[in-house]
Amino acid sequence: MWEYTDKVLDLFYNPKNQGTLEDNGETGIKISTGEVGSIACGDALRLHLKIEEESDKILDARFQTFGCTSAIASSEALVELVKGLSLDDALKVTNKEIADYLGGLPEAKMHCSVMGQEALEAAIYNYRGIELDVHEDDDEGALICSCFGITESKIRRVVLENKLTSAEDVTNYVKAGGGCGSCLATIDDIIESVQKEATTAKVVTNTYNPVNTTGELTPRPLTNVQKIALIQKVLDEEVRPILIADGGDVELYDVDGDIIKVLLQGACGSCSSSTATLKIAIEARLRDRINPNIVVQSVGSLIKN
Incomplete structure (x- = not known):
């Protein structure tokens, strides 16, 4: 009960x-x-x-x-x-x-x-009029749990948002692994990957913070140059590879405090799912890696000369 x-x-x-x-x-x-x-x-x-x-x-x-x-x-x-x-x-x-x-x-x-x-x-x-990001079974590496049709992106998202640490946690949140159980080892690998990415991001962020007399890191706001460098790193290593695989791309356009302006390119700049791309693929990652107050805005599909 x-x-x-x-x-x-x-x-x-x-x-x-x-x-x-x-x-x-x-x-x-x-x-x-x-x-x-x-x-x-x-x-x-x-x-x-x-x-x-x-x-x-x-x-x-x-x-x-x-x-x-x-x-x-x-x-x-x-x-x-x-x-x-x-x-x-x-x-x-x-x-x-x-x-x-x-x-x-x-x-x-x-x-x-x-x-x-x-x-x-x-x-x-x-x-x-936005199509949900649905991955078909034949998408390379996309489908993890065939019993419940759960993709890697969905698992990564729930692990990240809820700070999950075990395959059992993932099963509780999205049912993945709750069927035949053959995907449990893969789910553990995904969790480890997400944790490594989070740790790497924290290390990069903390390199800008001084050490106090007790040996602990003392939080200090990033300078604008440091923030831009970190944003660019997250975009290049975590966001762009996913967008490029779907025929799109993103370019950092401007940083004004916590307002991050980006230029969506390729398929991302012309399709109706740009709102989903901004909020899920870009803004959520930058909030988790850098600052929870970050807001990502699109400046539209500009044409470069």
């Missing part, structure tokens, strides 16, 4: 936001839907958003869930968290915030909060 918080049980027994939202033809209003999961795999969530087009504000939300107590409670929490937010602010909602709203979830049920975060992204991307 799982140990649920009173908040989880209350939302499970007394859901207020189940159902759908119908498009009644209201001027300036659009209904967008995002769907994730699979009934065959045991969990599925369909999220409906009512969006005011002029302000990009979420006026209302409803959900349909096939799943357990945690799935229903997480869906309720998600809806309550995003109502009234702009789409950009809603995209910042993390699975940890969903779990925290519930007063916590059993570790083995954390995948329900992740499912909520992904359904929200799917609904917003659908509204904006």
